[in-house]
Amino acid sequence: MSKPLNLLIVEDSDSDAQFIVRLLRKAGYEITFQVVDTTEQMRDALQLSSWDIVISDYSLPQFDGTAALKVLKETAPDIPFIVVSGAMGEETAVAMMKKGANDYLMKGNLARLAPAVERELRDAEMRRARRRAEEALRQSASDL
Numbered sequence: 001m002s003k004p005l006n007l008l009i010v011e012d013s014d015s016d017a018q019f020i021v022r023l024l025r026k027a028g029y030e031i032t033f034q035v036v037d038t039t040e041q042m043r044d045a046l047q048l049s050s051w052d053i054v055i056s057d058y059s060l061p062q063f064d065g066t067a068a069l070k071v072l073k074e075t076a077p078d079i080p081f082i083v084v085s086g087a088m089g090e091e092t093a094v095a096m097m098k099k100g101a102n103d104y105l106m107k108g109n110l111a112r113l114a115p116a117v118e119r120e121l122r123d124a125e126m127r128r129a130r131r132r133a134e135e136a137l138r139q140s141a142s143d144l
Contacts, residue, residue, distance in 0.1 A: 002030035005117070008045055008079075010056035010068045012037040016107065020055055020084070027114035038063050039071060046075045052124075053117060058085035058092070058104075065096060073100055078127065080120035084110070 005024065011017040017035045024031055034049070036042045037060050045051070054072055058065035065083045072081055083096050083104040093104040102123075103116045 002028055005029040005031050005121075006050060006052045007031050007033040008042070008049075008051040008054045009033055009035045010037065010042060010054065010060070010063065010065070011035055012057065012060045012063075016057065016084075020110070020113065023110055023113050024117060027117075029114075029117075037061075039067060042068060042071050043075065046072070051076070051079055053080045053082065053120060055082045055084060055113075055117075058083050058088045058096070065101075066099065069096065069099055069101055078124060080124050082113075082116055082120065084113075 007021070007024070009017045009020060011020075014035070017033075021031055021033055034045050036045050042063075054068070056065045056068045065085070069081055069083075072079060077100075080102045081100065083093070083101050084107050085092075085104065086107040088096075088104065088106070096104060102120045105112055105116065
């Protein structure tokens with residue numbers, strides 16, 4: 001049984017984006033995706049569609065993972081963000097996590113991609129459920 005996934009990919013390499021899609025399809029996801037590589041394209045994609053997760057390359061010619069994460073946090077802070085890179089050092093990865101990225105993976109070793117996506121989707125749903133429960137509790141307390 002395939003699991004639906006709305007995936008926004010921030011990537012300038014079509015072959016890398018297609019590889020990510022293939023890996024996730026192989027893991028059982030039925031993917032609807034869009035690839036963006038500029039700030040404007042990302043803002044438009046976030047406004048026009050609902051995304052489950054964003055997977056972003058760290059280094060692009062006109063845009064980078066840090067800028068993509070900033071756009072996401074300004075627009076849709078609850079969507080999980082995973083950084084992938086061919087040459088990101090440990091210090092950069094830690095800095096991205098401190099800025100709000102949920103995980104990072106090296107392009108040369110994407111074996112953790114599907115498990116990371118699964119975990120981040122589950123964690124995001126738990127955060128939404130907790131927020132709904134807290135809101136319901138606040139509402140019921142105010143009704144008393």
